[in-house]
Amino acid sequence: MKAPVILGAIIGVFTGPLLPGAGALSAKDFGQFGEAWPIIEPDLFQTIKAKLVAAEKSGKLDDLNARFAQRVKQKVMRPSPVSGIRPATQNKTWTFDPSVSVDRNISDDKGHLIAVAGQRVNPFDYVSLSQELIFIDGDRSSEVSWAMAQGSDREVKIIMVNGSPFEAMKEHKRRFYFDQQGTLSEKFGIRHTPATVQQTQNVLTISEISLDGGMQ
Incomplete structure (x- = not known):
């Protein structure tokens, strides 16, 4: 038998029933072997409830609650660091325009029109920044000391x-x-860091300041 004929025979064994025009397949009932069990899909909430009840009885639930509370406390006491921020190694200053375009008419509490839809509004036309903002790495003592030396709580917000x-x-x-x-x-x-943000007329002036070349 030639190779193509052999290959065709092998392919036919596995794919013949799937090819168009192939003969019908027969199915034979071989009966039931072993015990049959009904398919049961337990209610998810009942399962969770049962596990919680079991955990409560064993004392594991109190332990889980305590560990969860401790993790929350740690996150509150020491939040996750802001990624991508490093100590400043050179001084740099730029400005930030806080103006925004409003998408609808805005009125004050007395009904007086302040801005119309599509108008570009600068909040510093109505309010001012009462405190200088200072951004620091709180784990660097040099930055903490420097920030506190810039003014009191009333003057700066660290x-x-x-x-x-x-x-x-x-x-x-x-x-x-x-x-x-x-x-x-x-x-x-x-x-x-450290970086300062302060109002200069109708814009914000932002400065990154190098302290001793960024060394603590």
Whole structure:
């Protein structure tokens, strides 16, 4: 038998029943072997409830709650650092325009029209930034000391991108804040600390400041 004929025979054994025009396949009942069990799909919530009840009885639930509470406390006391921010090694300054375009008419509480839809509005036309913002790495003592020397709580707001604001408040007896998820750092384009943000007329002036070449 030639090779193509052999190959065709092998392919036919496996694919013949699937090819168009092939003969019908026969099915034979061989009966039932062994015990048959019904297919049961347990209710998910009942399963979870049962596991929780069992965990509560064994004391595991209290342990899980305690560990969860401890993790939450740790996150609150020391939030996750803002990624991508390093100590400044050179001074850099730029401006940020806070103006926004409104998508609808805006009125004050007395019904007076403040802005119309499509108008570009600068919030500094109506309010001012009462405090200078200072962004620091709270784990770097040089940055903490430098930031506190820039003014009192009324004059500056110290915002950490790393470290524990609660530990700093306890140690230095003044307020510290944290840039949660790097929202402000990202908005202002801050990539190095310490950095300051202050109002200059109708824009914000942002500066990254090198302290001793970035060494602690």
